Structure formats: structure tokens, C-alpha cells
Amino acid sequence: xxxxxxxxxxxxxxxxxxxFLGAETEDALSIIRKMEEMHSTDSSKAELxxxxxxxxxxKDDNRQFKVLSYGKGEEDSYMVxxxxxxxxxxxILSRGDxxxxxxxxxxxxxKIAGQSRKKSVQGVGGDFTYEDLGSGKYEEKYTFxxxxxxxxxxxxxGNPKAADSSYTKIIIYVNKETxxxxxxxxxxEEEGHYKDxxxxxxxxxxxxxxxxxxxxxxxxxxxxxxxxxxNAEYDIEIDDKYFDPARFYK
Numbered sequence: 411x412x413x414x415x416x417x418x419x420x421x422x423x424x425x426x427x428x429x430f431l432g433a434e435t436e437d438a439l440s441i442i443r444k445m446e447e448m449h450s451t452d453s454s455k456a457e458l459x460x461x462x463x464x465x466x467x468x469k470d471d472n473r474q475f476k477v478l479s480y481g482k483g484e485e486d487s488y489m490v491x492x493x494x495x496x497x498x499x500x501x502i503l504s505r506g507d508x509x510x511x512x513x514x515x516x517x518x519x520x521k522i523a524g525q526s527r528k529k530s531v532q533g534v535g536g537d538f539t540y541e542d543l544g545s546g547k548y549e550e551k552y553t554f555x556x557x558x559x560x561x562x563x564x565x566x567x568g569n570p571k572a573a574d575s576s577y578t579k580i581i582i583y584v585n586k587e588t589x590x591x592x593x594x595x596x597x598x599e600e601e602g603h604y605k606d607x608x609x610x611x612x613x614x615x616x617x618x619x620x621x622x623x624x625x626x627x628x629x630x631x632x633x634x635x636x637x638x639x640x641n642a643e644y645d646i647e648i649d650d651k652y653f654d655p656a657r658f659y660k
């Protein structure tokens with residue numbers, strides 16, 4: 411009789427634990443979905459300044475780029491570099507998991523795949539990789555679990571679904587009031603805690619609340635890349651030609 415009671419208690423505890431873990435997973439995924447839903451747009455156009463600091467302790471040593479960025483839904487994004495002259499016209503097109511880079515100096519088009527996605531943009535450098543600049547929903551790339559819930563933030567861990575992902579895990583800090591991302595930590599097998607993506611100076615741009623200053627800090631290389639949003643428009647008509655890779659082969 412005692413044995414049966416003991417087994418019933420153990421069974422109940424197991425069921426409770428499994429249910430709790432399932433609820434935590436669902437909560438984490440629900441938060442990620444709501445975060446993306448609240449800040450998704452049908453289309454976007456933004457003027458950006460990218461500043462690359464090879465040495466975070468020497469702010470005088472930097473390279474600056476002017477960029478025009480287009481987006482359509484969650485799957486398509488297109489970036490063209492306007493300056494400096496050395497890379498003017500360089501384009502990066504992302505459609506889901508597929509990416510292409512057009513190099514105006516040679517007229518060459520390169521499709522980015524595999525290990526190349528872990529590298530920074532050729533001719534630009536900096537701390538954003540091709541994978542970081544890619545498009546698509548988080549849910550398609552990661553499975554999520556809740557790590558912590560405080561008064562102001564949810565802390566959610568994402569584990570990659572793809573075996574060739576650049577990262578072994580990411581940790582996302584979501585602001586409970588705005589459902590904006592405050593920070594993302596990136597981890598790799600070799601370096602451990604490798605990079606931090608930090609969102610700063612949240613304000614309304616183009617009628618939407620968003621961080622106007624985004625910092626990618628490479629903790630391993632002690633370098634930093636800053637993206638400043640100068641102007642942005644949302645839910646506007648954008649020509650489909652920007653998202654057609656065939657335009658690079660003409």
C-alpha cells in the first residue's frame with residue numbers, strides 16, 4: 411500500500427513538472443511571437459549610418475557607411491551601401507534563408523551559404539555577419555525556453571534548429587512594457603559568450619517605437635559596430651524588383 415501511494419505521488423510530481431516545463435516553453439514562444447507580431451510591418455524603408463570600430467577602446471579609429479535598407483514582410487530584406495565610394499552600390503539581398511551579395515567593383519554576384527554565413531560582409535567588416543543581417547522569423551530558426559521573468563523583462567533562451575547555425579544559443583531580453591528587444595546575447599562553441607546586440611535610444615521614428623541606436627559588441631575581438639537609424643517609413647509601396655535576385659545577373 412505504501413509503495414502504491416509512493417508511486418502515485420511520484421507520478422503526480424512528474425506530471426506537474428512536465429506540465430510546468432511545457433507551459434514555460436509555450437510562454438517563451440508566445441512572447442517571441444507577440445514581440446514579432448507587434449513590431450512587424452508589411453514593408454519598410456530606412457536610412458542608416460553604420461559605424462565600425464575595430465578597437466572598442468579607440469573611438470577615433472572608425473569606418474562609416476551610409477546604407478539604404480528595404481524590407482518586405484518577415485522574409486525579404488535588401489540593403490544597398492551608398493558610401494563611401496570604395497563600396498558604393500554593394501547590395502545584400504536576403505530572402506528567408508537565402509542571401510546574395512552584389513559587388514559593384516567587379517559586377518560579381520555571390521550567393522551566401524554554409525560557413526560563409528558566419529563571416530562579416532566583405533568590404534565592410536564589422537561585427538554583423540551575413541547570418542545576423544538575414545531575414546525570417548525567430549520561430550523558424552530557434553526553439554525557445556524561459557530562463558527568467560522579472561518585473562521589467564523576460565529572459566528567453568533560443569537554441570538553433572539548423573545544425574550549421576553560427577551560434578550554439580542566443581539569449582533574448584524582452585522589455586515587458588514595449589515588447590521590444592533590450593539585448594540579445596550570442597554564444598558560440600569556441601568563444602562562449604561571443605557578442606551582445608544592445609538596443610538604445612528608443613523613440614518614435616516613422617510613427618513606430620523603435621531603438622534608433624543599435625550596438626553589436628564583439629566581446630571576443632573587443633570591437634563594436636553601431637547602426638543609427640536616421641529616418642524610416644513603414645507600410646509603404648516598395649517595388650518588387652529590390653527583392654528579385656535575377657536583377658543582379660542582368
